Amino acid sequence: xxxxxxxxxxxxxxxxxxxxxxxxxxxxxxxxxxxxxxxxxxxxxxxxxxxxxxxxxxxxxxxxxxxxxxxxxxxxxxxxxxxxxxxxxxxxxxxxxxxxxxxxxxxxxxxxxxxxxxxxxxxxxxxxxxxxxxxxxxxxxxxxxxxxxxxxxxxxxxxxxxxxxxxxxxxxxxxxxxxxxxxxxxxxxxxxxxxxxxxxxxxxxxxxxxxxxxxxxxxxxxxxxxxxxxxxxxxxxxxxxxxxxxxxxxxxxxxxxxxxxxxxxxxxxxxxxxxxxxxxxxxxxxxxxxxxxxxxxxxxxxxxxxxxxxxxxxxxxxxxxxxxxxxxxxxxxxxxxxxxxxxxxxxxxxxxxxxxxxxxxxxxxxxxxxxxxxxxxxxxx
Amino acid sequence: xxxxxxxxxxxxxxxxxxxxxxxxxxxxxxxxxxxxxxxxxxxxxxxxxxxxxxxxxxxxxxxxxxxxxxxxxxxxxxxxxxxxxxxxxxxxxxxxxxxxxxxxxxxxxxxxxxxxxxxxxxxxxxxxxxxxxxxxxxxxxxxx
Numbered sequence: 335x336x337x338x339x340x341x342x343x344x345x346x347x348x349x350x351x352x353x354x355x356x357x358x359x360x361x362x363x364x365x366x367x368x369x370x371x372x373x374x375x376x377x378x379x380x381x382x383x384x385x386x387x388x389x390x391x392x393x394x395x396x397x398x399x400x401x402x403x404x405x406x407x408x409x410x411x412x413x414x415x416x417x418x419x420x421x422x423x424x425x426x427x428x429x430x431x432x433x434x435x436x437x438x439x440x441x442x443x444x445x446x447x448x449x450x451x452x453x454x455x456x457x458x459x460x461x462x463x464x465x466x467x468x469x470x471x472x473x474x475x476x477x478x479x480x481x482x483x484x485x486x487x488x489x490x491x492x493x494x495x496x497x498x499x500x501x502x503x504x505x506x507x508x509x510x511x512x513x514x515x516x517x518x519x520x521x522x523x524x525x526x527x528x529x530x531x532x533x534x535x536x537x538x539x540x541x542x543x544x545x546x547x548x549x550x551x552x553x554x555x556x557x558x559x560x561x562x563x564x565x566x567x568x569x570x571x572x573x574x575x576x577x578x579x580x581x582x583x584x585x586x587x588x589x590x591x592x593x594x595x596x597x598x599x600x601x602x603x604x605x606x607x608x609x610x611x612x613x614x615x616x617x618x619x620x621x622x623x624x625x626x627x628x629x630x631x632x633x634x635x636x637x638x639x640x641x642x643x644x645x646x647x648x649x650x651x652x653x654x655x656x657x658x659x660x661x662x663x664x665x666x667x668x669x670x671x672x673x674x675x676x677x678x679x680x681x682x683x684x685x686x687x688x689x690x691x692x693x694x695x696x697x698x699x700x701x702x703x704x705x706x707x708x709x710x711x712x713x714x715x
Numbered sequence: 716x717x718x719x720x721x722x723x724x725x726x727x728x729x730x731x732x733x734x735x736x737x738x739x740x741x742x743x744x745x746x747x748x749x750x751x752x753x754x755x756x757x758x759x760x761x762x763x764x765x766x767x768x769x770x771x772x773x774x775x776x777x778x779x780x781x782x783x784x785x786x787x788x789x790x791x792x793x794x795x796x797x798x799x800x801x802x803x804x805x806x807x808x809x810x811x812x813x814x815x816x817x818x819x820x821x822x823x824x825x826x827x828x829x830x831x832x833x834x835x836x837x838x839x840x841x842x843x844x845x846x847x848x849x850x851x852x853x854x855x856x857x858x859x
Contacts, residue, residue, distance in 0.1 A: 497802055
C-alpha cells in the first residue's frame with residue numbers, strides 16, 4: 335500500500351464523493367442518490383482501496399461505514415485525517431448506535447448519518463460537508479494570498495521605493511556640499527528643505543519595515559540573552575555626535591553587574607536607539623539625558639529620562655498609536671515618524687516585558703523599560 | 716600638487732555613481748566607474764586604485780559581496796582599502812555590517828545616502844600612507 339504521507343499534487347475533484355462501505359446495496363444507493371443531484375461518486379468495498387484512491391485524487395467528502403470487516407471506520411477516519419484534514423468525513427452508523435456516532439465525531443468525523451436514512455437526509459449532509467470544505471479552502475487561499483501580498487509589499491518598499499529616494503537625496507547632499515557657495519540663497523534654502531523631507535521619507539520607510547518585520551515574527555528572539563550595557567554605550571557614542579545632541583549632557587550610569595535580558599541584539603538595539611533618540615530630539619538647549627538601570631527580582635529596568643519639553647497629559651494615552659505625534663508649537667519642527675514608540679512597544683511585548691512613560695510638560699519625560707532576565711547570555715558584544 | 720589619488724566606484728546605480736564622482740573629482744581625486752561586479756573587478760586589476768567604493772548588492776543580491784571576495788584573492792588588491800555602501804543594509808544596527816564583525820572583507824561600511832563630508836574624511840584617512848589596512852589576503856583582522 336502506498337505510504338500515507340503524500341499530499342496530492344493534483345487539485346481535488348471539486349464534486350467527487352468517495353464512499354467506503356462493504357455493503358454493496360449501500361454503495362449503489364449512495365451512488366444513485368448523489369449522482370442524481372450532480373455529484374460524481376466513486377465507491378469502494380474496503381478502506382484500503384478507498385484511501386488509496388483518496389491519495390491519488392483528493393475529494394472533499396468521504397462517506398464511510400463505521401463497521402466493516404477489514405479496516406474499520408475508526409481506522410479510516412484516523413488515516414484520512416492524517417492524509418488530509420480538510421476532507422469532510424461522514425460516518426454511516428448502524429441502528430441505535432449513538433455512542434459510536436459520538437466517538438466517531440470525537441475521532442474527527444464531520445458528521446454522522448444513522449441508518450436507515452432518506453435520500454434527502456443523505457443529500458443534505460453531503461451538501462453541508464461540501465460547504466465546510468469550500469470554506470476551509472477559501473480560508474487557506476486567503477491566508478496564502480495575504481502572506482504573498484505582505485512579502486511583496488515589504489520587498490517593494492524596501493527595494494523599489496527606497497532606491498530612487500536614496501539617489502535623489504544623494505544628489506542633493508552632494509550639491510549642497512560642493513556647490514553651496516555658487517547657488518542662489520533660495521536654491522540653498524529649498525534644497526535644504528527637500529533634503530529634510532526626503533530624510534523623513536527614508537526614516538519612515540526604515541521604521542515601517544522594522545515594524546513589518548516585528549509583526550511577522552521575524553525580529554525579536556526571546557530565547558536569546560543580551561547584555562544591555564555595551565549596547566547602550568555604543569548607541570550613546572553614536573548619537574552623541576548628532577547635531578541635536580551637541581549642547582546636551584548625556585549621563586550613563588549602569589551597574590556593572592547587570593544580568594542579561596531576554597532578547598537578541600538587534601531588537602534591543604532598536605529599542606535603546608529609539609528611546610535615546612527621543613530623549614535627545616525632544617530636549618531643550620543645554621539640557622540633559624540620563625540613562626540608568628536597575629535589577630528587581632526577575633526583571634531588569636532601563637530608565638531613560640530627559641529634561642526636555644515633556645508630553646502634554648492628554649497625549650499620554652495616544653503615545654503607542656501608529657503615526658501619532660504630539661502636535662504643539664515645540665514639536666512642529668522636530669522630525670519624527672510617529673512609529674518609534676510603536677516599535678518599542680511591540681519589541682518589548684514580544685520579549686515579554688513592558689514599557690511605561692511618565693512626563694511633565696515643560697519639565698521632561700522618563701521612559702521605563704522592563705525586560706525579563708535571561709537564563710543565559712547568548713549574545714556577546 | 717602630487718599625483719592625485721585614484722578611486723574606483725563600482726555601483727549599478729548610475730545616479731549615485733555620478734553624484735559621488737562629481738564630489739570626488741571636485742576634491743582632486745581621479746575617478747573611474749564600473750556598473751557591475753565583473754567590469755569592476757577587471758577595472759580594479761588594471762587601474763590599481765588607491766581606494767574602491769563598492770555597492771554590496773547591485774543587481775544580483777550578492778553581486779558586490781562576491782566581487783569583493785574575488786578581488787581579495789588577487790594579491791595586488793588584497794590590501795586595497797574598500798568602502799562598502801548600501802541603501803538596503805543602511806538600517807541594520809551598525810555592528811551587523813561593520814568589518815569588525817568579520818562579515819565583510821572591507822575596511823568600512825557606510826549607509827547610503829553617504830554624508831559627503833564623512834565620505835571625504837574617510838577616503839582621506841584610508842588612502843593616507845599611515846593607514847594600515849586590514850590584511851584580507853590571509854583572511855586576518857586588523858591588529859590594533
